[in-house]
Amino acid sequence: EDKVVQSPLSLVVHEGDTVTLNCSYEVTNFRSLLWYKQEKKAPTFLFMLTSSGIEKKSGRLSSILDKKELFSILNITATQTGDSAIYLCAVIPGYSTLTFGKGTMLLVSP
């Protein structure tokens, strides 16, 4: 059975801190890993990672994949209150369904 595990489940940080969110996976025929941000309602796409060791970056957010150790991290530097959200990790196993982790709830306090 395909499995995606995110940690921590939730965390609270102060504005300006740097956070690292973790996503590990066990899937057959791994193709890609995706990160989404969910504020209030619908998830919005952040990154898609297919190759090991290549960092994807967007502003203060960055992510990297390790296909040997089967995990990915999402880094957020200089956090702001607007970064408060649930961060979802998902994996594409082969040509099958998209499998999500349970998410990490991040709260950035002023």
Next chain:
Amino acid sequence: EAQVTQNPRYLITVTGKKLTVTCSQNMNHEYMSWYRQDPGLGLRQIYYSMNVEVTDKGDVPEGYKVSRKEKRNFPLILESPSPNQTSLYFCASSRTPSGSWGEGVYNEQFFGPGTRLTVL
């Protein structure tokens, strides 16, 4: 404005009363999908559709039906809702590029605003 719309946004119903949640997209996307989101379980895929008249089961299809008669619409049907189907439902769509469709599909997946369903 490019968007995915869902109706209704909130619904409270009783066990056994058939209901349909509609999903419509105006981006001419081939791929559409339904998810449910539950506390502690995350997002789980119910059904997806690669194109008109092409649908397939996701991880949790039991108790649900879908149809894809037109490209823009992908309704989710609960023939006999039960309390364990109380959840937050999301519809999503994406174009299906040629070649390696899986990655491209999920890369640009657009989510609808969600439907909060309560079955009493």
